[in-house]
Amino acid sequence: MCETCGCGEKEHDHEDLFPEENRRLVEVKQSVLQEDRAFAEKNRQLFRERHITCLNVVSSPGSGKTLLLERSIRGLLPFSAVTVIEGDQQTTRDSDRIRKAGATAFQINTGLGCHLTARMIHEVVSSHVLPENSILFIENVGNLVCPAMFDLGETKRVVIMSVTEGDDKPAKYPFMFYSSDICLINKMDLLPYVDYSIDAALHDLKHIKPGMEVLYLSLKDGTGMGGWIDWIRKTHNNRP
């Protein structure tokens, strides 16, 4: 079938349908991605002006993003105000948890959307006054594919993988790991019970992003949390 006019012929010329004298070429040359990238820069500038460190936390669903934030809030509140922007397709379950943990939370429900966009973040941060000199976490939609390509204006991007997911995530989802600044390997308490090779994961990670910092965590027993809080505080103190 011809995809243009739907007739039974294969693809054929359509000069008869669109006579040359009636057809006009309109040059557009406009980026589809640039508008959202411009919002990312606006976000970045706002964070700079208000001395806010913004961490975009990404992972597949169930890796421990929300629990990480709950534990992080506990460790950070003595030193800094903390705000969280939660991204999920539906529900306010995660933002409810964050408020119970003691931080201010904003929920974005993306509906069919598979990632947060810089525009969505901008709508929140430009309509609410975030505390100066504070930490902002963005918990992105659980997804190792789409969020990789969308800059939200963050200071740093944090990718989490848990030992229960298999050690091949960096190889299978290289864009996400390449675009991130630090990798947290979570659920280390379960390592004896699963087929996960730290060496294999690190080998693939090194190929995609040599020198990437890696921290090992167990949110269940608190292993590694001290180092993670230190990293956040160091990142905040060293931001440009």
Next chain:
Amino acid sequence: MHELSLSLNILDLVERSVDKGKVRQVCEVRIEVGLLSGVDAGNLEEMLKMVAATTEYADVRWVMTQKDASGFCEKCCLPFPMTYLWDVCPRCGQRAGKITEGDDVEVASIIVLE
């Protein structure tokens, strides 16, 4: 899929690019998909057809072309072709300081019937 949000943006861009007072029909939209944009051209085309199906753009022909990618090595001051984000300068082996082409999706042109 992020192709859904991109498709909606593209339809919006097409809408804004045509003078509805003069244009009877949008026949064709040509889109360049950068190799390093993170967007699959085939998926985007399918999503555009689905999203446009219930609009005035239901009969538009979506023509996707792939744009090659290149980066720039700041050490060697040398551009080089890229296939992956982590490709390195062929001369010094360093990662690209920036991607100069091929990381975007662009509506290149529209053919209209007046």
